[in-house]
Amino acid sequence: MAENRRLQDKRNTHPWLRGVLAALPIMLGYLPVGFAYGVLAQKAGLSTLNTLLMSIIVFAGSAQLIAVGLVANGIAPLTIILTTFIVNLRHLLFSAAIFPHLTNWRKKDLAVFAYELTDETFALHSTRFELDQVEKSEAFAINIVSHITWILGSWLGVVAGQLVVDVEPLALDYVLPAMFIGLLVMQIKSRTQVWVALLAGVASVAFHLLGFNQLHVILATIIGATFGAWIDGWTRI
Amino acid sequence: MDENLVLLTIIGMAVVTYLPRLIPLLALSGKTLPAAVVAWLRHVPPAVLAAMLLPAILIKDGELALGLDNLFFWAAIPTFAAAILSKSLFIPVIVGMLVVIIGRLFGG
Numbered sequence: 001m002a003e004n005r006r007l008q009d010k011r012n013t014h015p016w017l018r019g020v021l022a023a024l025p026i027m028l029g030y031l032p033v034g035f036a037y038g039v040l041a042q043k044a045g046l047s048t049l050n051t052l053l054m055s056i057i058v059f060a061g062s063a064q065l066i067a068v069g070l071v072a073n074g075i076a077p078l079t080i081i082l083t084t085f086i087v088n089l090r091h092l093l094f095s096a097a098i099f100p101h102l103t104n105w106r107k108k109d110l111a112v113f114a115y116e117l118t119d120e121t122f123a124l125h126s127t128r129f130e131l132d133q134v135e136k137s138e139a140f141a142i143n144i145v146s147h148i149t150w151i152l153g154s155w156l157g158v159v160a161g162q163l164v165v166d167v168e169p170l171a172l173d174y175v176l177p178a179m180f181i182g183l184l185v186m187q188i189k190s191r192t193q194v195w196v197a198l199l200a201g202v203a204s205v206a207f208h209l210l211g212f213n214q215l216h217v218i219l220a221t222i223i224g225a226t227f228g229a230w231i232d233g234w235t236r237i
Numbered sequence: 238m239d240e241n242l243v244l245l246t247i248i249g250m251a252v253v254t255y256l257p258r259l260i261p262l263l264a265l266s267g268k269t270l271p272a273a274v275v276a277w278l279r280h281v282p283p284a285v286l287a288a289m290l291l292p293a294i295l296i297k298d299g300e301l302a303l304g305l306d307n308l309f310f311w312a313a314i315p316t317f318a319a320a321i322l323s324k325s326l327f328i329p330v331i332v333g334m335l336v337v338i339i340g341r342l343f344g345g
Binding site (some may be wrong): 024025028045046047050053054057058059060061067068071074077078080081082084085088089090091092093094095096097098099100102105107110111113114115117119123126127130143144161168169170171172173174175176177178179180181182183184185187188193194196197198199200201203205208209213216217220221223224225226227228229232233 | 238240242243244245246247248249250251253254255256257258259260262263264265266270273275276278279280281282283284285286287288289290291292293294295296299300301309312313314316317320321324325327328329330332333334335337338341342
């Protein structure tokens, strides 16, 4: 039933519309986080142009929030760039993990796609590629509308920076955690993967608490995935 | 900080963010990965999702928070249930938001 409906939906809707619909949770989550970034960037003394430029050419939520905090504290540019590099190293894993789904893409397309590969777009893409055939235009639509929403949120933060807008009563700050829960459940297809997720999650919390709160995601992911691969190899024998 | 220096900083940030996103995709393009690597990479999405999620719901102000006042943690339980039962993305998002809204209304 669900399968039939999905096939029917596929025939009836344009790939761009499907992409936009799929990206809705990301858009809903990016608005308040982008807004917070815009407000903080204003407070740190960044010009409107530089604030928006960072959202356009960097497009990495947590790194941008950390960077404006460092600018506000007068930290040296090289330190800010190095911190950004460390915080964003996890994208190496995203890029490698998404590759098996994109083997027939041209290099030019891959280069454009990589530009908008964030935590959230990666999480959504890796789940959708796994479950179904996804058209290239649909994948690009997800990236582009997510990016536009991020820039829009940043801009709203800049213009409304002085007003106090409270997003807490709307629980918009829970959209991305809830989306990760939904995607995690969709990703888990075997008992091994339940253990992989638990191990990676606990390791990530532990690394974070131990003070590795820039590298906790990448370290925990390597531990979790290695454990999963080891179990796979072990149970096959 | 001087705006031109900020501009250079942003350009540097863009480069060090884009390269890790780009290099694996380009380096692997046209190549066939060994089966062991593909098997390892298959575990990356669930591992990375859990690694991003758990600190977001279990750590508050730099400390492990399992108390009643950590709404994000408690809201995760019905959100997980909604995700497992519905097998969709929107229903857990709606359920999670509603629980947090209600929790904030009544939790003060």
